[in-house]
Amino acid sequence: MAPKAQLTIDMDATLAAEFAAATRSARTSETEVLRAMVRDYVERQNVPEAYRSFVEAKVERGRADVTAGITQSAEDVEREFSQLRNRLIDTGQQ
Template sequence: MSTKAVFTMKLEPELRDEFMAATAEDDRPASQVVRELMRDYIKQRRQAREYDDYLRRKVEAARRQRDAGLHFSNEEVEAEAAARRVELLRRIGGEAGL
C-alpha cells in the first residue's frame, strides 16, 4: 500500500516513547499499528451507528404497534404466563401419574 497522505498529530512524549517501544518489541512499524487502530476505530463507530439505527427502528416499530393498539399490558402478559405455567404443571402432574 502506497502512502498517499501524511498524518501529523500532537501527543505527550512519554506516550510516543512507550508506543514506539511497544511496536519495536512486536517488530512492527508504528505506522502500520496506527493504521490498524484507525481501521478498528472506524469499524467500531460504524457498528455503533448501525446498532443505534437498528434500535431506533425497533423502538419506532414498537411505538407504531402501541399506537395502533397492538400491544399487551404487563399485567396481561404476566397473567398469560401464569396461566401457561399452571397448564404446564397440570400436564406434568398428569403425566407423572400414568
C-alpha cells in the first residue's frame, strides 16, 4: 500500500457546508470527491512537454498578432468563409 498523506484546505464556511450537503446528496464522501478532483487535476496537468511548448508558441504568436493589430473578428472570418462555402457550392466543388 502506498504511504498516506493528508491535505488540509481552508475555504469559506458557506462553501464547505454546501459541499458537505452536495456529497451527502450524492451519497459519497467529501474525501472521495476531493481525491477524484485531485487525481483529475494531476492527470490534466501531465501533458507532454512538446505539446505544452507547441501551445505556448501558438499563444505567443496570437498575442503578437493582437499587439501588431493583425487580427480579424470571428464575425468577419465567418462571413468570409460563408462566402467561400457558397461559391464552392455554386460551382459544385464541394
